[in-house]
Amino acid sequence: MEQVKDFITKLFSADDWPARWVCGEWSSFHGWLYITSDMAIWLAYFVIPAIIIFFIQKRHNLPFLPVFWLFGAFIILCGSTHLIDALMFWWPAYRLSALIRLLTALVSMATAFVLIRDLPKLIEVKPDDQLKTYQLEKKLKLYEAEIVELRERLNIKSE
Numbered sequence: 001m002e003q004v005k006d007f008i009t010k011l012f013s014a015d016d017w018p019a020r021w022v023c024g025e026w027s028s029f030h031g032w033l034y035i036t037s038d039m040a041i042w043l044a045y046f047v048i049p050a051i052i053i054f055f056i057q058k059r060h061n062l063p064f065l066p067v068f069w070l071f072g073a074f075i076i077l078c079g080s081t082h083l084i085d086a087l088m089f090w091w092p093a094y095r096l097s098a099l100i101r102l103l104t105a106l107v108s109m110a111t112a113f114v115l116i117r118d119l120p121k122l123i124e125v126k127p128d129d130q131l132k133t134y135q136l137e138k139k140l141k142l143y144e145a146e147i148v149e150l151r152e153r154l155n156i157k158s159e
Helices: 002-009 028-058 065-087 094-124 129-154
Strands: none
Touching (some): 028 065, 065 094
8 A cells, every 4th residue: 555655646756767868778869759759649649539529519419429538538548658658758757657558548448348338339320311411412423423424425515
């Protein structure tokens, strides 16, 4: 229990470890490649949930809403592990990193469980009227383009 208390009280402390730049033999290229790659992954992992949230707000009647929220949380937490890895070059907060990884693991497992549980129901979801209308409009445009092409081939003037 003492270890847990120590872990929590020193959660943001970086006093017990050196920063990554001074731990090992990092070349500038290798270190910055690591940092910029992790930051790019982190950025993508934060943009994707923003898009999911935007989608959820536009579709109020969306079935299986918890799946979308869990998936968004899972992506944000995965991105957070990359952010903390990039920060380790200056701020070796390994306790915070461990906590973020634990949260990522828990949300990942919950997301997997909910997806497995709901997959049969997700497969059965039928497209709504708006999606059917969109698909029909798309087909209509394709047919219209084919008619125009046929008229041009046959030299038929449109009225």
